[in-house]
Amino acid sequence: MAAHAVYFEEHREWMSFLPYGNLALVQDVSSGALFSGGVLDMIGVKHTPVRPVRPGDLSDQAMKDARMAVDVDPQQLSEKQKEVLRRFTRGGGTLLTAPPGWRFPQQRSDQITLDKEDVEKIDQIWKDINSMTGRRNLGARLFNASSMLSDLRVSPSGRQLLLHLLNYSDYPVEAITVHLLGKFRKARLYQPEESSREMTVYEIEDGTGVEIDKVGVFATLVLE
Amino acid sequence: MNSMHRLTRREWLALVSTAPAAAAPAKLAPTAPVAIARSGSYDEDQAAVLGRMFDQLGGLGRLVKNKTVTIKLNLTGSPALKFEGRALGVTHYSHPRHVLALAHLLGRAGARRIRFVESCWATAGPLEEYMLDSGWNVRAILNAAPNVELVNTNAIGTYKQYATFRTPGGGSIFPAYLLNRAYEETDVFVSLAKLKNHATCGVTLAMKNIFGITPASIYGDDAGESDPNENPTKGRVTTCHFGKRQPARIAPAENDPASSREPTYRMPRITAELAAARPIDLSVIDGIESVSGGEGPWIRGLKYVRPGVVVVGTNPVTTDAVATAVMGYDPRAARGSAPFRDCDNTLLLAEALGLGTADLSRIEVRGVAVDQAMFRFPG
Numbered sequence: 229m230a231a232h233a234v235y236f237e238e239h240r241e242w243m244s245f246l247p248y249g250n251l252a253l254v255q256d257v258s259s260g261a262l263f264s265g266g267v268l269d270m271i272g273v274k275h276t277p278v279r280p281v282r283p284g285d286l287s288d289q290a291m292k293d294a295r296m297a298v299d300v301d302p303q304q305l306s307e308k309q310k311e312v313l314r315r316f317t318r319g320g321g322t323l324l325t326a327p328p329g330w331r332f333p334q335q336r337s338d339q340i341t342l343d344k345e346d347v348e349k350i351d352q353i354w355k356d357i358n359s360m361t362g363r364r365n366l367g368a369r370l371f372n373a374s375s376m377l378s379d380l381r382v383s384p385s386g387r388q389l390l391l392h393l394l395n396y397s398d399y400p401v402e403a404i405t406v407h408l409l410g411k412f413r414k415a416r417l418y419q420p421e422e423s424s425r426e427m428t429v430y431e432i433e434d435g436t437g438v439e440i441d442k443v444g445v446f447a448t449l450v451l452e
Numbered sequence: 453m454n455s456m457h458r459l460t461r462r463e464w465l466a467l468v469s470t471a472p473a474a475a476a477p478a479k480l481a482p483t484a485p486v487a488i489a490r491s492g493s494y495d496e497d498q499a500a501v502l503g504r505m506f507d508q509l510g511g512l513g514r515l516v517k518n519k520t521v522t523i524k525l526n527l528t529g530s531p532a533l534k535f536e537g538r539a540l541g542v543t544h545y546s547h548p549r550h551v552l553a554l555a556h557l558l559g560r561a562g563a564r565r566i567r568f569v570e571s572c573w574a575t576a577g578p579l580e581e582y583m584l585d586s587g588w589n590v591r592a593i594l595n596a597a598p599n600v601e602l603v604n605t606n607a608i609g610t611y612k613q614y615a616t617f618r619t620p621g622g623g624s625i626f627p628a629y630l631l632n633r634a635y636e637e638t639d640v641f642v643s644l645a646k647l648k649n650h651a652t653c654g655v656t657l658a659m660k661n662i663f664g665i666t667p668a669s670i671y672g673d674d675a676g677e678s679d680p681n682e683n684p685t686k687g688r689v690t691t692c693h694f695g696k697r698q699p700a701r702i703a704p705a706e707n708d709p710a711s712s713r714e715p716t717y718r719m720p721r722i723t724a725e726l727a728a729a730r731p732i733d734l735s736v737i738d739g740i741e742s743v744s745g746g747e748g749p750w751i752r753g754l755k756y757v758r759p760g761v762v763v764v765g766t767n768p769v770t771t772d773a774v775a776t777a778v779m780g781y782d783p784r785a786a787r788g789s790a791p792f793r794d795c796d797n798t799l800l801l802a803e804a805l806g807l808g809t810a811d812l813s814r815i816e817v818r819g820v821a822v823d824q825a826m827f828r829f830p831g
Contacts (some may be wrong), residue, residue: 397536403587
């Protein structure tokens with residue numbers, strides 16, 4: 229634990245990096261953002277980079293890099309916020325909204341995970357979300373990373389991408405492949421208690437590929 | 453373990469030197485030599501290991517030169533499901549080093565096109581991505597030889613229609629199978645299998661591996677009733693193992709819907725008739741590292757094992773028979789005896805279809821002898 233705390237202390241600049249990805253999820257606490265096992269988790273399991281956008285923060289700027297968006301609770305939006313999403317779709321973005329009358333399960337005060345009925349309700353929109361995102365690269369795609377959590381971030385300048393990888397299994401994960409959207413010339417891998425090292429990057433159809441041989445518990449890939 | 457049904461080396465020698473009482477059909481079935489090699493690690497030069505074995509069988513060139521070679525991998529179950537955190541290739545999947553070695557040897561022997569295929573579990577997505585999810589170096593595989601292709605045959609893919617493969621003699625379960633056309637565009641069909649037990653069929657070797665050629669779009673649990681579901685997300689248990697539903701109507705229905713719905717009756721028959729409908733020209737069985745007690749991590753009691761052996765042959769029945777013997781079993785064992793304790797013997801069913809003999813006394817073994825290669829799997 230101490231080694232990981234030191235690791236982040238040594239890279240304080242990463243704290244200023246912002247969530248990145250071409251998929252925006254319009255959601256806040258009242259529409260299930262804090263539910264474990266909710267839409268955000270399900271997208272996260274697929275390692276699809278997603279930027280949560282609170283309805284109160286919905287603006288053209290917030291939707292700037294998004295190509296797709298999911299609005300789980302359209303009734304919650306004001307007319308002004310709906311207009312932001314209309315401009316988003318007129319600009320070529322794909323918007324998935326929950327069906328009319330559909331509402332995200334209401335969270336009880338003692339509830340942190342979804343119960344069975346909630347899961348069934350979310351399943352009604354999950355199939356559409358899954359179908360919309362499919363195998364598209366919305367910032368990064370990870371392969372052989374089923375026992376990992378990932379977090380894609382962008383530097384304030386927009387020149388660097390950072391991919392955090394956390395392995396929660398009892399065993400190291402080997403042979404992970406990362407496909408990043410866009411062309412990157414350099415990649416460097418950081419791991420706690422190890423020297424950082426330059427990684428080989430190669431061209432793929434929609435951007436840049438990187439292969440990581442092994443991740444123990446935590447690793448960070450920095451691209452520019 | 454019940455030692456009654458296990459072979460000692462002495463028993464094995466007795467088995468190959470005397471024809472068994474139930475050998476009548478075996479005498480009619482064709483035979484072909486089988487090569488065995490010992491290899492303790494995938495770090496050994498697998499191209500050299502396999503190359504020597506192919507030479508022992510008369511050389512690869514005569515079989516594959518200027519041909520389209522289709523290699524059915526064994527990538528059973530989701531790549532996310534690992535056993536004891538080990539790489540998939542050292543437990544229940546084909547090993548990427550074998551794939552690389554085979555591609556290299558096929559290219560060197562003059563194969564015109566080398567196609568690796570699998571009906572990837574619960575997806576119609578690209579095989580390339582399934583391999584990446586399995587931790588494989590896809591770029592290395594694609595560059596191992598000229599004209600290497602990867603095809604997921606779990607749905608129609610890039611083709612306009614499926615190909616029909618009729619079961620010789622009309623079949624026991626299905627009279628014909630509809631498969632991805634990659635299996636039709638094949639001059640030489642290779643089964644790259646793993647030396648494993650199988651919970652339903654006792655053993656899973658070269659023949660059982662090709663159950664995976666059936667597309668879930670048609671034979672899957674979420675196949676359409678009439679038309680195929682080109683985005684399958686499930687396996688084939690309901691349709692094939694249990695026969696609780698028929699395949700999509702685009703494919704021929706079962707011969708006899710009143711026949712046994714028992715998977716241990718159905719799956720050996722489906723396996724044998726698939727091997728008859730889409731014949732296997734070359735069987736490569738990887739037993740360097742594997743699992744015993746079942747075919748994948750979803751089976752209770754699975755164990756990681758290191759038999760350190762590879763078995764290769766041009767007849768799938770003779771190759772499976774020798775591989776079964778290497779596992780310490782009698783390949784002609786009847787239902788009730790290990791490894792066919794609860795199921796019918798796929799090898800005998802294939803033998804009855806005339807595909808090849810399971811009679812060890814009629815199979816010439818080249819390279820390492822069976823008793824020298826034997827690694828006892830559980831009884």
